[in-house]
Amino acid sequence: MFVTQYIKDVFGAIKSLGIGMRRTLWYFVRPKEIITQQYPDNKDTLVLAERFRGEVVMPHDENNEHACTGCTACELACPNGSIKIVTKFDITPEGKRKKAIDQFVYRLDMCTMCNMCVVACPSDAIIMANDFEHSVYDRTRLTKILNKPGSKVRDGIE
């Protein structure tokens, strides 16, 4: 009884292995079914999802103007403190003092791409960019200042 079961198992195993191997060979002779992407080689044709959360960036228009008013909503929304906004006071042509950002400090090394700052921003000044190749040789380069030098807030955004 035990011996027949044993022999049955051995032949059953060989048969089921054959079924599995047939499937493997089916893929072996059909390389089109393979969906592996040759990543560094296909860099030029690589398409990422438009909502992909790579890093926080602040888009500037052609006049070097952004939409950030320095309200610190993103700083408050950030769960791990990777955004720090340093504000200054500009003197408007009418002679009034107006609050504006001096530096938008963004620490990519602390960011978890949770998208909370982008959702919190009332003027859509920051967005998530698609860039995902973040590796650098020096850790300090991961602390970024998002507003470009000499930039100012766009007119009409309060």
Place this chain on the structure above:
Amino acid sequence: MYRQSEILDRSGHDGYMVINVGPQHPATHGVLHFVITLNGETIIKLEPHIGYIHRSIEKMCESLNYRQFVYTTSRMDYLSSHINNHACCLAVEKGLELEIPPRAQIIRILMDELTRLASHQLWWGSMAMDIGALTPFFHAFREREMITDIFEDTCGTRLTMNYMVPGGVMADLHPDFQQKVKVFLKQFQEKLPEYDELVTGNIIFQNRTKGVGILSKEDAISYGVSGPTARASGVSCDVRKLYPYGVYDKLDFKEITDTGCDTWARYIVRMEEMRQSIHIIEQLIDNIPDGDFQAKTKAVLKLPKGEYYSRVETARGELGVYIVSEGGTTPYRIKFRSPGFSNLSAMETMVKGGKIGDFVAVMGSVDLVIPDIDR
């Protein structure tokens, strides 16, 4: 936390051998350490040492507000991050007494079931790999890649989503969502028989799993085991059926139970759950109502003083979120009842008296995610 290992106490005295299983490398995601006492090849004692990946998420949550703490739970059970976020949102919404728009509810359930599918696919691949078959892992990842692509389109991330927020979901569905899910379902249903060809029908696989790692119904209940692991022991514990949340009470699906109690039964239950998830997605994908994807909430969420508890069924079992609020913007205390911890505690019962070779097969079938155990 770390007790003195029994390596020094035991070896040389009574002929038992003590071996350490894991951790392979401190930077791996699943850092679990088993100290196994062997008598020859037979396991007589198994002692899990946990805490290698403890990040004190519960304590961290006390300093985050009710919108922010959701994102940390994606890092607990990273394979069912949508479902973890769902549990947190349910607890917060219970406190705020928010009405969730129907569209957001359907989106949540769709995402939950897609997550469950992705998680079970990865489990299927890794269990086959634990037992010694490498090819299934790549087959599993091929289909899982389609789900992560769908997530990437809509949520923007592939693993740690933070897509569900108190009040609904963070963004509306991507316009391609429905079409992509349909393509995925069609392809996955075509490929499921391949899964059976490769692994389920394999006699070697069956002989290695049948009658191995027995967990009786009584033991499963007394250890608080939940999810597919408990359902394979005949315990009816599906939170989706017993305590329905979202729109689960209006859906037609079966709770899969098996009375085999062994590794093979756990395998079968999970395979059937994949088919049930497909069935749920098929019911919902054409019936997404129009409307808001998020309820109107205040800028600063404040929960009234009290205690709030919510429970959901993750891919691994029951996840409970317990919030104690003092009325402020941050919780006073948060406790997560994670399924992995309870399932791990039943491991010794399953493998005691068995062979060391079966230990890996049992571990694969329980589907442990270590960050979920340590939190």
